[in-house]
Amino acid sequence: MTQNIIIAKNLKESLKGILNNLKCDNPFVLCDENTVKYIDELGLDNKTIITINSGESNKNLETACKIWNQLDNLNVNRNSILINFGGGMISDIGGFCASVYKRGIRFINIPTTLLGAVDASIGGKNGIDFENNKNEIGTFNLPYCTIISKIFYKTLSKEELLSGYGEMIKHSILFDKEEFFKLLKYDITKYDDRLISFIKNSVKYKDKIVSEDFKENSKRKLLNFGHTIGHAIESYQLEISKPLYHGYCVVYGILLEMIISNLLYDFSMEIIDEFSKYIKKNYGSYIIDNPKEIISRLIKDKKNKDDSKINFTLIDKDFNPIIDNYLDKDILEMIEIFNQKMKK
Ligand code: GLY
Numbered sequence: 001m002t003q004n005i006i007i008a009k010n011l012k013e014s015l016k017g018i019l020n021n022l023k024c025d026n027p028f029v030l031c032d033e034n035t036v037k038y039i040d041e042l043g044l045d046n047k048t049i050i051t052i053n054s055g056e057s058n059k060n061l062e063t064a065c066k067i068w069n070q071l072d073n074l075n076v077n078r079n080s081i082l083i084n085f086g087g088g089m090i091s092d093i094g095g096f097c098a099s100v101y102k103r104g105i106r107f108i109n110i111p112t113t114l115l116g117a118v119d120a121s122i123g124g125k126n127g128i129d130f131e132n133n134k135n136e137i138g139t140f141n142l143p144y145c146t147i148i149s150k151i152f153y154k155t156l157s158k159e160e161l162l163s164g165y166g167e168m169i170k171h172s173i174l175f176d177k178e179e180f181f182k183l184l185k186y187d188i189t190k191y192d193d194r195l196i197s198f199i200k201n202s203v204k205y206k207d208k209i210v211s212e213d214f215k216e217n218s219k220r221k222l223l224n225f226g227h228t229i230g231h232a233i234e235s236y237q238l239e240i241s242k243p244l245y246h247g248y249c250v251v252y253g254i255l256l257e258m259i260i261s262n263l264l265y266d267f268s269m270e271i272i273d274e275f276s277k278y279i280k281k282n283y284g285s286y287i288i289d290n291p292k293e294i295i296s297r298l299i300k301d302k303k304n305k306d307d308s309k310i311n312f313t314l315i316d317k318d319f320n321p322i323i324d325n326y327l328d329k330d331i332l333e334m335i336e337i338f339n340q341k342m343k344k
Helices: 011-021 035-042 061-073 088-103 114-120 150-155 158-175 177-185 194-212 219-224 227-239 246-265 269-282 291-300 332-343
Strands: 005-007 028-032 048-052 081-086 106-111 125-130 133-140 145-148 309-315 321-328
Touching (some): 005 194, 011 145, 028 035, 028 088, 035 048, 035 081, 035 150, 061 088, 081 088, 088 106, 088 114, 088 133, 114 158, 114 194, 158 194, 177 194, 177 269, 194 219, 219 227, 219 309, 219 321, 227 246, 227 291, 227 309, 246 269, 246 321, 269 332
Parallel strands (some): 028 081, 106 145
Antiparallel strands (some): 125 133, 309 321
């Protein structure tokens, strides 16, 4: 299974061609209050817009019910097309609502953020949060296609760009060491034409993994690299009301998981030092000043088999990733090294 991913030179033309093929002349477009402002960029003569409130805190059953109610009121049928126009929150909830409505209607993702383009809109994971658990209810179901266009990147803040770039860095480590070093030399905040070729590679890498293990029984777990620690940092920062962008948490997670990989698989300390410098320059330094809080979140991670061991995806000295490393919960020594690298 390989997903249909289009890197559009001209978004309006690409979308028009796809809708013509689907014989759809009045698509439903799911937006939030931010992306609705850019709806003209889609160039649709006819459309029906459904707008929801933005933000992860609205990615819940209540919002899903609002979407289904609107689909009902608008007489959406099995032949209708839903276009998810926004960041990861929109493609997650829109993909989920479309996947189960009338046992499934087709949907198209048009990501407006870099994070959405290289991660959330690809791979067919759709869902909503439930009872404080992220993506607790959802489906594996691919969009009809994902159309990526760089026209939206000028609307993004430096932090949003760097956040998406964090996932691109992760993909490059898993697939192509040379690409990783190229990404470390590139300045994402300038988003010139080279960015498109980096995005192309990034989505190609993710698509390859997804095509080999759609339902995450084995290989797809590689994509969790940096995320065991990254999610713990993200949830801790949220709880202390100092939220950090997802991709920032992922790069800090990657660094700490590289340090674990050094101790277990001899991953190069020189590369760890180079990456630490890159992070400090671009993302800023992050100190884990409350290791107990991070460790308690690691223990609760849904990837663990029981609460005595933590599941990590790690990487060996030749950049070969290795899934299902179950480590003792005592990773204080590695956190110490992480903090030293961030302070130096
Ligand atoms: N974001 C990880 C995955 O799609 O599997």
